[in-house]
Amino acid sequence: MPLKRSSGSARAWLLVILAFGGIAGLTVLLLALLTNIFERRQEARQPFVRVVEVTEETMDPKPWGQNWPHEYDSYLKTALPTATKYGGRGPGASDAGPADQKLDRDPWLKRIFAGYAFALDYRDRRGHAFALFDQEQTRRVTERKQPGACLHCHASNLALYRYAGKGDVTKGFEAVSGMAYADARTMKDDSGRPLVQHPIACVDCHEPKTMAVRVTRPGFIAGIKALKARQGVADYDPNRDASRQEMRSFVCGQCHVEYYFKGPGKVVTYPWANGLRVEEIEAYYDAEGFSDWVHAETGNKVLKAQHPEFEVWSQGVHARAGVACADCHMPYQRVGALKVSDHWVRSPLLNVNRACQTCHAVPEAELHGRVLGIQDRHHALLQRAAKATTDMLDAIVAAKKAGVPETQLQTAAALHRKAQWRLDFVAAENSMGFHAPQELARILGEAIDYARQGQLEAAQAARKR
Amino acid sequence: MNSLGVAVVLTCLLGIPAGIGAFTFVYAKGYSYLSTDPRTCLNCHIMNPQYEAWLKSGHRHTAVCVDCHLPHGGLGKWVAKADQGFRHSVAFTLQNFKEPIEILPRDRRIVRNNCVRCHADFVHAVAGPAGRQELDCLHCHAGAGHGAGG
Numbered sequence: 130m131p132l133k134r135s136s137g138s139a140r141a142w143l144l145v146i147l148a149f150g151g152i153a154g155l156t157v158l159l160l161a162l163l164t165n166i167f168e169r170r171q172e173a174r175q176p177f178v179r180v181v182e183v184t185e186e187t188m189d190p191k192p193w194g195q196n197w198p199h200e201y202d203s204y205l206k207t208a209l210p211t212a213t214k215y216g217g218r219g220p221g222a223s224d225a226g227p228a229d230q231k232l233d234r235d236p237w238l239k240r241i242f243a244g245y246a247f248a249l250d251y252r253d254r255r256g257h258a259f260a261l262f263d264q265e266q267t268r269r270v271t272e273r274k275q276p277g278a279c280l281h282c283h284a285s286n287l288a289l290y291r292y293a294g295k296g297d298v299t300k301g302f303e304a305v306s307g308m309a310y311a312d313a314r315t316m317k318d319d320s321g322r323p324l325v326q327h328p329i330a331c332v333d334c335h336e337p338k339t340m341a342v343r344v345t346r347p348g349f350i351a352g353i354k355a356l357k358a359r360q361g362v363a364d365y366d367p368n369r370d371a372s373r374q375e376m377r378s379f380v381c382g383q384c385h386v387e388y389y390f391k392g393p394g395k396v397v398t399y400p401w402a403n404g405l406r407v408e409e410i411e412a413y414y415d416a417e418g419f420s421d422w423v424h425a426e427t428g429n430k431v432l433k434a435q436h437p438e439f440e441v442w443s444q445g446v447h448a449r450a451g452v453a454c455a456d457c458h459m460p461y462q463r464v465g466a467l468k469v470s471d472h473w474v475r476s477p478l479l480n481v482n483r484a485c486q487t488c489h490a491v492p493e494a495e496l497h498g499r500v501l502g503i504q505d506r507h508h509a510l511l512q513r514a515a516k517a518t519t520d521m522l523d524a525i526v527a528a529k530k531a532g533v534p535e536t537q538l539q540t541a542a543a544l545h546r547k548a549q550w551r552l553d554f555v556a557a558e559n560s561m562g563f564h565a566p567q568e569l570a571r572i573l574g575e576a577i578d579y580a581r582q583g584q585l586e587a588a589q590a591a592r593k594r
Numbered sequence: 595m596n597s598l599g600v601a602v603v604l605t606c607l608l609g610i611p612a613g614i615g616a617f618t619f620v621y622a623k624g625y626s627y628l629s630t631d632p633r634t635c636l637n638c639h640i641m642n643p644q645y646e647a648w649l650k651s652g653h654r655h656t657a658v659c660v661d662c663h664l665p666h667g668g669l670g671k672w673v674a675k676a677d678q679g680f681r682h683s684v685a686f687t688l689q690n691f692k693e694p695i696e697i698l699p700r701d702r703r704i705v706r707n708n709c710v711r712c713h714a715d716f717v718h719a720v721a722g723p724a725g726r727q728e729l730d731c732l733h734c735h736a737g738a739g740h741g742a743g744g
Contacts, residue, residue: 149607152611156614166618167621463693482693490736
């Protein structure tokens, strides 16, 4: 049949072209869908590919990051400045410079730390990425003699301990603890490579072969063993005996703890042989006859508390419910079909959706409000306890000035030690009340009580002169 | 070119997307959505936590996913399947949904109705008529099935 040579022919061609285009478009869409489904399946099937071998010697997190890029990427973010109402870089901060001085914000800190390095320089926190750098730069280290013990927490130190201990990490840890900070920090191995190069890194918490979460800090291993012994469990080894959920807290408990440097060897020791509560740790120190320094204003032997997050969290309702540090501070993210722990360790207030809403199915604003409510109340109580403590210091100083002999100020001295220990224990803890609100309020209540008692004692002694 | 020839060519061309479509259907296990096997819901791995929680739950031996999440028979079942299936496919392809995943009010009503369907003898005095939803079982019993959470 001859073709119609008219506009009908052009229309027919137009239809053909449209049909062709439509079918082609449909094919493209179907292939896109197929590829998308394929990608989703692939995401679930291959969690990671080991392109590099990592071993116990791999201190540098970068090779680990080649195998586990999601975790590494979020880990690098700890260099970013973060701020919450009560912590961090400070509201409105735009650069990643050193945080503000806590001493400027709360001048009472200078008074309670009089005569100690913390009165010199005590900045707010930065992320894990700065743990080593900030330690080297603080005036507490640059202007005061510090031991190598400090590197126990602020550096990825397994290589250093292994070298110093000739293969034995514990012996190396003990040796390094007693060295001068600068010597330990710059120690080199046989080939001239510096042994300490990185802050907290992958190898500190992860077994290189299996990625299992594990603890490496000798101070923690000894401390938890002593704690468990007290609870009737002999020969406790966290890497062998702890459950996976317990390990998700223990890795953080390696460093976020109260500690002291024991003896002339300055061995990093966790004071947990009596238990984790503030009075149990105090009893341990009292039995050891240990004090951190002599207070410059009152001449009393006092204790310094350092960041006891692990101890305080243990007293709270979340610990009782089995919630680990990582559950809130490294919550799971969904990356494609994978469930990946967020290695950008930071305040859960900056990630309420993932950190809290997994269990607390209420709006973010409500959760945020609840947390801030706790923190605001805690902060007010903390300031009240600080005022009570400085009033006590004033009274003791005044009594000394009035010529009251030391023998008549012994009760006041003991109360100074008790009050200041409790105040510092709470002030040094970084949750501003959240980890165990009622326990922290109890401790502050005791601090206020002891401080006012101490103030009374000193005032009465001065009046008798 | 005559119109029959054009029709033949077009039909052949249509075979290409038809074939791709058929392959995609099989690759994506489209046939599985006609069964009630809980592992069907696991085609999307985002459901792993819910599946694993259900395996440990009290409802493990008495209810599979569709027993709670779809109306029990009738036209409503197919309408719900189409609605949920389409929504889930689009969401999982475009990855544009809010997390933690939250059930829609209309799907929550389906679940609540199924609570009453099985437990009617026990709760009929307090459950109220299905249409009015006076009591939302899930408000307190969020852990039944596959655990609480956002």
